Amino acid sequence: MSFFWFLFVDLNNTIIKYNEFMSLSKNQLKLITRLQQKKYRQKHKLFVVEGIKVVEEFLHSSYELEMLFSTENSFSHLDTFIEVSDQELKKISSLKTPNKVLAIFKIPEKKFIKPSGLIVALDGVNNPGNLGTIIRLCDWFGVKQLICSNETVDCYNTKVVQASMGSLTRIEISYTDLQEYLSCISIPKFIADMEGENIYKTKLDSEAVLVMGNESNGISDSIMDIVDTKVSIPRFGNCQQTESLNVATATAIMLSEFRR
Amino acid sequence: MSFFWFLFVDLNNTIIKYNEFMSLSKNQLKLITRLQQKKYRQKHKLFVVEGIKVVEEFLHSSYELEMLFSTENSFSHLDTFIEVSDQELKKISSLKTPNKVLAIFKIPEKKFIKPSGLIVALDGVNNPGNLGTIIRLCDWFGVKQLICSNETVDCYNTKVVQASMGSLTRIEISYTDLQEYLSCISIPKFIADMEGENIYKTKLDSEAVLVMGNESNGISDSIMDIVDTKVSIPRFGNCQQTESLNVATATAIMLSEFRR
Numbered sequence: 001m002s003f004f005w006f007l008f009v010d011l012n013n014t015i016i017k018y019n020e021f022m023s024l025s026k027n028q029l030k031l032i033t034r035l036q037q038k039k040y041r042q043k044h045k046l047f048v049v050e051g052i053k054v055v056e057e058f059l060h061s062s063y064e065l066e067m068l069f070s071t072e073n074s075f076s077h078l079d080t081f082i083e084v085s086d087q088e089l090k091k092i093s094s095l096k097t098p099n100k101v102l103a104i105f106k107i108p109e110k111k112f113i114k115p116s117g118l119i120v121a122l123d124g125v126n127n128p129g130n131l132g133t134i135i136r137l138c139d140w141f142g143v144k145q146l147i148c149s150n151e152t153v154d155c156y157n158t159k160v161v162q163a164s165m166g167s168l169t170r171i172e173i174s175y176t177d178l179q180e181y182l183s184c185i186s187i188p189k190f191i192a193d194m195e196g197e198n199i200y201k202t203k204l205d206s207e208a209v210l211v212m213g214n215e216s217n218g219i220s221d222s223i224m225d226i227v228d229t230k231v232s233i234p235r236f237g238n239c240q241q242t243e244s245l246n247v248a249t250a251t252a253i254m255l256s257e258f259r260r
Numbered sequence: 261m262s263f264f265w266f267l268f269v270d271l272n273n274t275i276i277k278y279n280e281f282m283s284l285s286k287n288q289l290k291l292i293t294r295l296q297q298k299k300y301r302q303k304h305k306l307f308v309v310e311g312i313k314v315v316e317e318f319l320h321s322s323y324e325l326e327m328l329f330s331t332e333n334s335f336s337h338l339d340t341f342i343e344v345s346d347q348e349l350k351k352i353s354s355l356k357t358p359n360k361v362l363a364i365f366k367i368p369e370k371k372f373i374k375p376s377g378l379i380v381a382l383d384g385v386n387n388p389g390n391l392g393t394i395i396r397l398c399d400w401f402g403v404k405q406l407i408c409s410n411e412t413v414d415c416y417n418t419k420v421v422q423a424s425m426g427s428l429t430r431i432e433i434s435y436t437d438l439q440e441y442l443s444c445i446s447i448p449k450f451i452a453d454m455e456g457e458n459i460y461k462t463k464l465d466s467e468a469v470l471v472m473g474n475e476s477n478g479i480s481d482s483i484m485d486i487v488d489t490k491v492s493i494p495r496f497g498n499c500q501q502t503e504s505l506n507v508a509t510a511t512a513i514m515l516s517e518f519r520r
Contacts, residue, residue, distance in 0.1 A: 129389075133506060140505055142497020200520040236519050237402020245400055245512070246393060252509040253516040259496050260460040260517075 024069065024088045032092045035104070038154045045107045047156035051099035057166030063105045070101040094158050107156055113172050115185050117207060118143050118258055123178055123223055124151040124214035125247055131155060132163020133248035134212070139167035141255040146171050147209075149178035182209065182226045189227045191219055192250055196230030204231075204258045212251050284329065284348045292352045295364070298414045305367045307416035311359035317426030323365045330361040354418050367416055373432050375445050377467060378403050378518055383438055383483055384411040384474035385507060391415060392423020393508035394472070399427035401515040406431050407469070409438035442469065442486045449487045451479055452510055456490030464491075464518045472511050 034040035035048050046066055049058050059065065068075055069084045069092065076083070089098045120143050125131050131153050138146050153160060155173045182189055190204070191211045211227065213219035219227075233245060233253050245253070294300035295308050306326055309318050319325065328335055329344045329352065336343070349358045380403050385391050391413050398406050413420060415433045442449055450464070451471045471487065473479035479487075493505060493513050505513070 133509060136506065137509060139497075140493075140495055142495075144497070233400075233516065235400055235402075237399075237404070246396070249393060249397060249509060249512040252505070252512045256493065256513040256516060257520075 024082065024084050024092065028067070028069075028082075029092060032102070032104070036094065036158060038157070041107065041154065041156050046104050047107055047161065048094070048158050049103045049105055049161055050093060050095055050101065050158070051162070052101055054162065054166050055101045055103045057169055058103065058105055061169035063108065063169060066104040066106055068101065068103040072100050075101060095162070110174065113145055113174060115145065115187060115209070117145075118255075119145045119147060119187075119209045120251065120255070121147040121149075121178060121182065121209050121211045122152045123149050123211055123219050124217070125212065126153055126215055127247075128153050128157045128159035129163050130215065130246070130248045131157075132160045132165075134251050135160070135164035135171055135173070136167045137248070137252050137255055138171050139164075141259050143255065144172060146173045147178065147181055148173060148175050150175055151214075178211075179220075179222050179226065182211070182223060185209065188229065190229050190231050190254075191224065191227040192232070192247075192254060193219060193224070193230040194232055194244060196232035198234050199231040199254060199257050200234065202229065202231050206258075208258070210251075210254055210258065212247055212254075215247055284342065284344050284352065288327070288329075288342075289352060292362070292364070296354065296418060298417070301367065301414065301416050306364050307367055307421065308354075308418055309363045309365055309421055310353060310355055310361065310418070311422070312361055314422065314426050315361045315363045317429055318363065318365055321429035323368065323429060326364040326366055328361065328363040332360050335361060355422070370434065373405055373434060375405065375447060375469070377405075378515075379405045379407060379447075379469045380511070380515070381407040381409075381438060381442065381469050381471045382412045383409050383471055383479050384477070385472065386413055386475055387507075388413050388417045388419035389423050390475065390506070390508045391417075392420045392425075394511050395420070395424035395431055395433070396427045397508070397512055397515055398431050399424075401519050403515065404432055406433045407438065407441055408433060408435045410435055411474075438471075439480075439482050439486065442471070442483060445469065448489065450489050450491050450514075451484065451487040452492070452507075452514060453479060453484075453490040454492055454504060456492035458494050459491040459514060459517050460494070462489065462491050466518075468518070470511075470514055470518065472507055472514075475507055 032048060035046055041047050049055050065078065065080055067080045067082065068078055069082050069089065071084060071086055071089055075081045089102060092102055120134065120138055122134065135146065155168065161168060188205045188208045189211060190208055192213065211219060211223065233250060292308060295306055301307050309315050325338065325340055327340045327342065328338055329342050329349065331344060331346055331349055335341045349362060352362055380394065380398055382394065395406065415428065421428060448465045448468045449471060450468055452473065471479060471483065493510060
């Protein structure tokens with residue numbers, strides 16, 4: 001008898017979700033753990049989002065939900081809802097304090113985007129927190145397109161998703177050969193560089209690309225050659241020892257200058 | 261014979277440091293571990309700095325060195341140098357990749373600072389990375405004084421020290437009752453607030469206090485009442501969902517506006 005019952009629930013997805021036997025499976029645990037690595041995200045075309053607020057922003061966006069695990073019943077109307085215990089959520093969460101829900105979304109297909117308006121391009125930004133902050137800044141300053149060199153940290157990295165706080169749903173992010181991309185487009189190209197001219201005194205176009213470099217090495221030589229204008233944020237006072245501003249704070253100041 | 265030799269090295273500090281028997285003691289390990297907690301930093305009036313570059317900035321500042329542990333001989337001229345193995349450094353380091361040296365410095369005595377120029381005040385900033393970034397920004401923009409409410413994260417917290425990258429040696433930081441402090445000073449007070457006037461259109465004084473709030477709750481009501489002008493960074497595009505900018509990036513943009 002019980003055999004048939006299990007067969008029934010297995011065939012019927014809509015019943016399975018409310019079933020008390022339903023909880024986190026070994027395969028799901030394995031999948032979620034694997035999605036911490038870029039190669040598995042690319043293989044499965046899936047990524048992880050955590051926390052009620054951020055998950056809700058993704059649910060209300062064009063991103064397609066694959067599975068949702070939660071300790072709360074408020075998501076039980078979703079077909080792919082799986083109820084988990086606090087212990088189970090802790091097991092799959094990458095947060096110190098898991099926040100009630102972990103969802104897996106599909107990575108959308110790449111599409112070609114025609115350059116328009118102000119664009120930010122990143123040449124090898126490594127730190128997930130920095131990329132997350134830059135995505136949030138693009139959202140704030142109405143920058144719709146973010147072009148990343150292939151060496152830039154993956155925007156579906158869990159830490160990036162958490163740091164960008166839902167802004168990821170509103171920005172078009174593409175990974176490409178940045179040198180090739182910049183060579184092909186004809187709008188003015190500005191590059192953040194310590195040796196550049198004072199950004200406060202530079203004429204900044206409203207249709208332009210702003211290129212920001214890697215945390216330690218700045219902009220690659222090959223990209224430096226294609227760029228029209230180098231801009232820098234001047235130092236104040238006699239703080240000659242402060243080496244440079246963090247790439248995320250420098251992006252904040254530069255985007256503010258472009259938009260003010 | 262060996263007994264006397266040990267006695268000799270124990271009495272003679274200048275020999276002890278080159279002695280191969282000298283390495284990390286249990287008490288030192290305990291002290292360093294304890295210094296991760298604020299109460300022990302306050303009790304011992306000591307804090308930890310790591311990494312060659314940052315330690316060197318502290319050595320060239322007015323901070324007084326207590327002890328220095330390194331895998332490198334380049335610090336062996338210092339009286340308080342203790343050579344450690346890679347394994348020992350890993351044990352005491354709070355970095356994922358320890359960088360050759362860990363030093364303990366003395367927390368300087370508090371002194372009264374007369375308000376002058378542009379001052380930044382923090383009302384309960386919690387995140388060590390944010391405080392570190394703000395210290396670095398003060399350094400860049402020539403802000404000499406940073407006033408923290410007593411609820412703000414300790415500036416000698418290891419993560420703050422690492423994130424501020426030596427800028428801590430150039431900024432005067434005081435912890436105080438912020439409400440009382442702001443009530444007593446007569447220079448113009450600006451507060452970062454979502455409801456404030458457009459900072460790009462506000463007259464910003466060169467002698468002023470800029471108050472930034474807590475990551476989740478913003479500015480306390482009691483402080484809101486004392487302030488002269490509320491300023492905000494306007495949103496661009498139709499990103500009504502982006503809740504707010506991170507406190508460190510907002511500080512970056514606001515300091516840039518004060519100085520440009």
